Amino acid sequence: MKKLGVAVIGTGFWGKNHARIYNDLTSTELKAICDIDWMRAKAVGKQFDVKSYKSSAKMLKNEKIEAVSVCTWSTRLAAEARKALEAGKHVLVEKPMANRSKQAEELVKISETNELHLTVGFLMRFIPGLQNIRESIEKNRIGELVCATAKRVSQWPERIGDIGVVKDTAIHDIDVMRYISNEDPNSVYAKTGSMKHRKFEDYAQIMLTYKDGGSAFLESNWLTPYKTRVLTVTGSKAIMKLDFMTQELWIEKQKDSLQPRYSWQEPLKLELQHFADCVLKRQNPLITGIDGVKALKIAEAALLSSAKNRSIKL
Numbered sequence: 001m002k003k004l005g006v007a008v009i010g011t012g013f014w015g016k017n018h019a020r021i022y023n024d025l026t027s028t029e030l031k032a033i034c035d036i037d038w039m040r041a042k043a044v045g046k047q048f049d050v051k052s053y054k055s056s057a058k059m060l061k062n063e064k065i066e067a068v069s070v071c072t073w074s075t076r077l078a079a080e081a082r083k084a085l086e087a088g089k090h091v092l093v094e095k096p097m098a099n100r101s102k103q104a105e106e107l108v109k110i111s112e113t114n115e116l117h118l119t120v121g122f123l124m125r126f127i128p129g130l131q132n133i134r135e136s137i138e139k140n141r142i143g144e145l146v147c148a149t150a151k152r153v154s155q156w157p158e159r160i161g162d163i164g165v166v167k168d169t170a171i172h173d174i175d176v177m178r179y180i181s182n183e184d185p186n187s188v189y190a191k192t193g194s195m196k197h198r199k200f201e202d203y204a205q206i207m208l209t210y211k212d213g214g215s216a217f218l219e220s221n222w223l224t225p226y227k228t229r230v231l232t233v234t235g236s237k238a239i240m241k242l243d244f245m246t247q248e249l250w251i252e253k254q255k256d257s258l259q260p261r262y263s264w265q266e267p268l269k270l271e272l273q274h275f276a277d278c279v280l281k282r283q284n285p286l287i288t289g290i291d292g293v294k295a296l297k298i299a300e301a302a303l304l305s306s307a308k309n310r311s312i313k314l
């Protein structure tokens, strides 16, 4: 079977995981890695026995590299994804895809012009319990959708210094809400602020409302001493609860409750396997560049809403 030649740009905490998985998958062959921190690049290259680069420009000239994961600091994602697309590589760019939605839109345009895959690292979509929730809503198994609430809180991961909690953390749940409802909200109201972080917001409460009157509430912060990542979806006939970390799913009905069992799977592995399959089989990815643009626009609207203290129409 043909293996997809891949490389990783940015091999810090998360990029190292991309490199590990590409190295393990039978459908991919890790060809090179790149990090502007040369010591790190050398160490990761050595770990996986591949060539290390300090800058992506030279690495991207290698024709055996067909696809690239971009895992740099968030404010550098768009520039590196752009370089990779312009060099003719398929791209998986980590969330939040770009610092501004305009940059994200440009990436979509370049990928379309060059007929390349562009997908975004919205990892949550690969958790089987979330797919069950989406299907249950779609097939009307939990009745009419009343509301969905997501809580994603923890201490501030101090390595993140270039964006705030909305674009870094809440964006996962913004995408989750788009995914499970298969719909975009029509307005956003948010309160954000900073208690510990000097430059960016470290807490956000975001309310999304939909044209049929449904709503979603997202709580994200870097101020909570323990880590929680949960989603509760309330329907008129049942409530579904998912713990994103343990991947446990509960379904509670009037008379009974059940817990479908899924064996825990590493979502990043599923995501990278899917990316490789889509490129190799020329199939459309589950998450498109447009999904990234839309999530980023909602995140931007949340920040604007908080700054203006009013709801923002989308």
Ligand SMILES: NC(=O)c1ccc[n+]([C@@H]2O[C@H](COP(=O)([O-])OP(=O)(O)OC[C@H]3O[C@@H](n4cnc5c(N)ncnc54)[C@H](O)[C@@H]3O)[C@@H](O)[C@H]2O)c1
Pocket: 009, 010, 011, 012, 013, 014, 015, 034, 035, 036, 037, 040, 054, 055, 056, 071, 072, 073, 074, 076, 077, 080, 094, 095, 096, 121, 122, 123, 159, 168
């Ligand atoms: N999808 C997810 O669940 C998930 C989880 C964690 C991180 N992320 C995303 O992954 C990205 C990286 O996060 P992290 O926690 O690994 O950060 P990190 O700071 O640990 O690593 C970033 C690395 O990128 C390198 N880098 C920066 N600019 C570069 C450039 N232009 N070229 C090459 N290398 C460059 C840095 O030297 C560093 O080694 C972020 O965008 C983050 O939002 C996504």
